[in-house]
């Protein structure tokens with residue numbers, strides 16, 4: 001059976017994981033794949049009247065072709081926009097990789113070809129005193145997309161993140177240069193450096209956009225080959 005799991009990670013928080021995830025989902029839908037998307041942990045939620053809801057999860061829910069109830073998209077919704085294990089502690093909750101893996105596996109039982117999982121923060125975000133979110137990706141043997149938020153300092157973050165993903169035994173299906181700082185000095189040279197130093201495929205360079213829609217972002221991306229061949 002082909003791999004269904006695509007884990008979206010990145011160099012930091014707030015660097016475009018959700019933006020790139022929605023672009024990839026748009027592309028996958030267009031290629032005829034049946035998609036589902038999950039944000040297992042979201043820290044930074046607002047009370048919608050029907051429980052805590054997070055904007056990332058709502059965006060993923062809206063674009064995935066298989067419509068899931070909110071709780072399945074985002075099983076752990078935490079109010080404070082802080083490190084997830086601390087937000088969980090403050091709400092009297094304990095996070096565990098095995099429980100998050102269980103939620104994700106439940107989604108994969110549905111008739112879908114791709115389950116996209118958006119991480120929280122960067123690759124090595126703790127979920128408790130023993131585990132990190134990377135353990136969830138590892139347990140599911142996810143193909144990983146690394147989103148690089150193009151700004152000063154990103155070369156170091158990108159290379160360290162790529163090293164950590166590979167050392168965890170996972171396949172980097174590709175990486176994306178997302179221009180979060182349009183005024184980054186020597187942007188082209190920085191992108192060329194990453195293209196030279198990261199052996200895995202670059203799936204696109206997304207400029208700083210004024211009107212950020214899944215379709216617009218998707219227009220700058222290609223699907224990882226693992227998923228192209230399924231369509």
Ligand SMILES: Nc1ncnc2c1ncn2[C@@H]1O[C@H](COP(=O)(O)OP(=O)(O)OP(=O)(O)O)[C@@H](O)[C@H]1O
Pocket residue numbers: 010012013014015016017018019020056119120121178179180206207208209210212
């Ligand atoms: N290429 C882009 N052009 C314009 N705005 C962008 C671009 N990429 C991301 N943004 C904006 O930057 C902000 C952060 O992006 P996004 O929410 O996708 O980051 P993230 O890595 O998913 O953050 P988090 O760690 O909170 O999940 C958002 O307001 C988003 O609209």
Ligand SMILES: [Mg+2]
Pocket residue numbers: 017018019056118
């Ligand atoms: Mg996000």
